[in-house]
Every structure is written in structure tokens, then in C-alpha cells.
Amino acid sequence: MILENDLLLRAARGEKVERTPVWLMRQAGRILPEYRAVRASLSGFIELVKTPELAAEVTIQPVDHLKVDAAIIFSDILVIPEAMGLSYEMVEKAGPFFPEVITTAEQVAKLKRVNPEESLSYVLEAIRITKKELNGRVPLIGFAGAPWTIFCYMVEGKGSKTFSQARRMLYNNPDLSIQLLDKITDSTIHYLKAQVEAGADLVQIFDSWAGILPPDLYERFSLAYIEKICDAVNSVPVTVFAKGAYFARKAIGQLACNTVGLDWNMDIEESKQLIGPEKTLQGNLDPCALYGSYDQIKKTTEEMLRQFGDHPHIANLGHGVYPDTSPEKVKCFIETVKEFTSK
Numbered sequence: 001m002i003l004e005n006d007l008l009l010r011a012a013r014g015e016k017v018e019r020t021p022v023w024l025m026r027q028a029g030r031i032l033p034e035y036r037a038v039r040a041s042l043s044g045f046i047e048l049v050k051t052p053e054l055a056a057e058v059t060i061q062p063v064d065h066l067k068v069d070a071a072i073i074f075s076d077i078l079v080i081p082e083a084m085g086l087s088y089e090m091v092e093k094a095g096p097f098f099p100e101v102i103t104t105a106e107q108v109a110k111l112k113r114v115n116p117e118e119s120l121s122y123v124l125e126a127i128r129i130t131k132k133e134l135n136g137r138v139p140l141i142g143f144a145g146a147p148w149t150i151f152c153y154m155v156e157g158k159g160s161k162t163f164s165q166a167r168r169m170l171y172n173n174p175d176l177s178i179q180l181l182d183k184i185t186d187s188t189i190h191y192l193k194a195q196v197e198a199g200a201d202l203v204q205i206f207d208s209w210a211g212i213l214p215p216d217l218y219e220r221f222s223l224a225y226i227e228k229i230c231d232a233v234n235s236v237p238v239t240v241f242a243k244g245a246y247f248a249r250k251a252i253g254q255l256a257c258n259t260v261g262l263d264w265n266m267d268i269e270e271s272k273q274l275i276g277p278e279k280t281l282q283g284n285l286d287p288c289a290l291y292g293s294y295d296q297i298k299k300t301t302e303e304m305l306r307q308f309g310d311h312p313h314i315a316n317l318g319h320g321v322y323p324d325t326s327p328e329k330v331k332c333f334i335e336t337v338k339e340f341t342s343k
Contacts, residue, residue: 001136003201008070008139012202012237012258012280014312020305020341021069022334023141025241026320027062028074031327034061045090049076055126056133063138066330070139073130073195075123077145077206080187081154083119084111088153101157101165108179114187116194124198131199142200144192146207146242147184147229148222154180163212170213170221177221185225189232202237204261205229211244218248223255230256239282243319250274264318268307280312287317290329297329301336315341 003009007021029035035058042048049055055074062068078088078096088098102108116124130140153159155166170177192203205226210218222242230238240252241261252260253275260275262268262283271281289300305315315337321330 022315022337023068023070024321030323050122052125056129072141083114095159098157127198139201142195142203147225149208192233204239207242210242215247282314284318297332
């Protein structure tokens with residue numbers, strides 16, 4: 001299918017674009033009243049993720065209401081551990097919780113090798129429905145968590161500021177850590193390939209907890225596995241977003257990915273120098289900038305765009321949009337990107 005708006009795909013490939021494309025991480029839901037209305041009719045977040053028709057509906061909402069240049073499928077990175085046999089709950093105001101955590105080689109051995117068409121069919125069906133209903137308006141982004149980030153939840157059992165249990169395993173039992181990371185990586189490759197087969201136009205790897213590791217451990221226990229995914233998933237553009245891993249920008253830029261996501265603490269000029277002109281950069285406005293006045297949002301957005309200059313760029317925030325952000329302020333950001341880069 002030929003896309004009406006293929007700016008994101010062309011920018012990801014480093015091709016010339018008429019203006020900078022723009023979308024937001026966590027745009028599918030969170031800030032929109034239309035999303036909240038859908039969510040209110042259900043038992044919770046996980047039911048929404050597992051109901052393809054509704055997941056597709058909330059995926060498309062930001063395209064309709066915010067006029068972003070891409071949709072990102074509404075799902076969760078933790079569908080992978082669940083498909084591997086480690087179920088989780090989403091606790092209101094507390095986040096994900098795993099009743100069982102991985103501590104032994106026996107547990108790792110019992111984990112399944114994911115067959116996406118079976119255990120993750122609801123995500124693939126949501127992608128198929130979304131692609132049909134978008135009807136070529138904009139590209140659809142698929143995604144998965146980086147193996148290290150998934151490992152964190154499977155070992156820690158919940159969100160954490162330090163993920164000390166997960167990091168402890170790297171030091172105390174590196175062989176077991178590698179076994180678990182290998183299984184997660186294998187499942188993630190199959191999952192992302194299935195997303196592409198279902199219709200995803202590009203994919204993003206989220207390494208949300210990259211920044212809690214020291215550089216040597218990050219290279220060994222995270223980057224090495226992201227590299228395997230990038231090498232395997234090569235039929236569509238791939239974006240790698242490693243939050244907090246400022247020390248790994250050059251190394252990430254050497255992966256077989258198309259786009260490197262920057263968080264809001266990563267200096268743009270320095271990132272351009274470290275990563276080089278061959279990779280597209282994505283980001284990286286501070287999500288809190290959207291709490292400012294309309295004039296402030298316009299000013300900070302334009303300053304960000306000036307810093308990226310003519311480097312291949314996809315405009316985004318430096319992390320997901322926060323749920324109490326005004327949709328009108330988000331629209332201001334999006335419209336400013338479009339207006340400023342169309343000149």
C-alpha cells in the first residue's frame with residue numbers, strides 16, 4: 001500500500017523530506033479524553049491491550065485528534081514475558097507486578113520460545129485492523145522492549161528506581177543472566193518480525209532502563225542483544241531508544257539501525273558528532289516543556305529544531321508524553337514542528 005504521508009519512513013532512511021515528521025512516544029492513549037472513554041468501559045489496561053478492535057481504535061486516535069505523522073500500536077513491552085510464561089498484573093497507580101520472578105536456571109529452562117501467531121495473536125490482529133483502518137494515511141510503528149529492560153521486570157518483579165535485584169544477578173550469576181537474555185532476545189526477534197509481517201512499517205526498540213547500568217555492563221548485557229535484534233529485523237527501518245545511556249550513543253550509532261532516539265538529557269550537538277550523519281536522530285524535547293505556556297512551547301520547540309538543523313531528524317519528546325499534559329499543548333508542539341520545518 002502506498003502511503004499518503006511517508007515522511008517518517010523517508011526521514012528514518014535518511015532521505016530528503018519536505019518537513020520534519022513528528023510523533024510522540026506514548027501518544028496512543030494517556031492524554032486523550034477519547035482514550036479515557038474507551039478505557040473506562042473496560043476492567044483495565046491489560047484488557048484493552050488484548051482487545052484488538054479497541055487497541056486499534058486508540059492507536060488511531062492520535063492521528064485523528066493530534067495530527068501526528070505516525071501511529072504506534074497500542075500495546076505493552078511486557079507482553080513478551082507473559083507470552084514466555086511469566087504472567088503479570090497492572091496495578092493501578094503502582095505499575096506492573098509479576099507474582100513470580102526469575103531466580104533459577106530451572107525457571108529459565110521452563111520459559112517458552114514465543115510463537116507470536118499463537119501467544120501474541122491479539123497484538124498482530126490489532127496491527128492488521130489498524131493498517132486497514134488507517135488506509136495508508138500514515139505509517140504504523142511496531143515496538144518491543146529491549147532484552148535488558150524486559151530482564152529487569154522478569155527478575156525484579158516490578159518497577160524500581162534501581163533494579164538492584166536485576167543488576168545483582170548480572171554480577172552474581174552472569175551465566176544465568178545470559179541464558180535469560182538469550183531467550184528474551186530470541187522471542188523478541190520472532191515477535192518483531194511477526195509485527196512487520198502483520199503490517200508494521202517500522203519498529204522501535206525501547207531500552208527504558210539502559211541508563212542504570214555502568215558502560216561495561218551495558219555493552220555486555222544490553223547492547224550485544226540489541227545488536228542481534230537489529231541484525232535480524234532488517235526488512236523495515238529500526239529505531240533504538242536507550243533512555244539514559246548517554247555513554248553508549250556512539251556504539252548505538254554503529255548498530256544496524258536507522259534511527260537513534262535521544263532522551264532530553266542528551267545534548268543534540270554532541271549526539272550529532274558522536275553518532276554521525278549516517279543515522280537519523282529522534283527526539284528530544286523535555287516532556288515537561290509541554291507544561292509551559294504556548295509561547296514557551298513554541299520557543300523551546302523551535303530551539304530544538306534549530307539545533308538538529310539539517311541532520312536527518314524525527315521530532316519527538318525525549319521520553320513518553322506525561323498523562324496530565326494538555327492535548328492542546330501537545331498540538332502546539334506538533335504544529336510548531338510542522339510550521340517551522342516547512343519554511
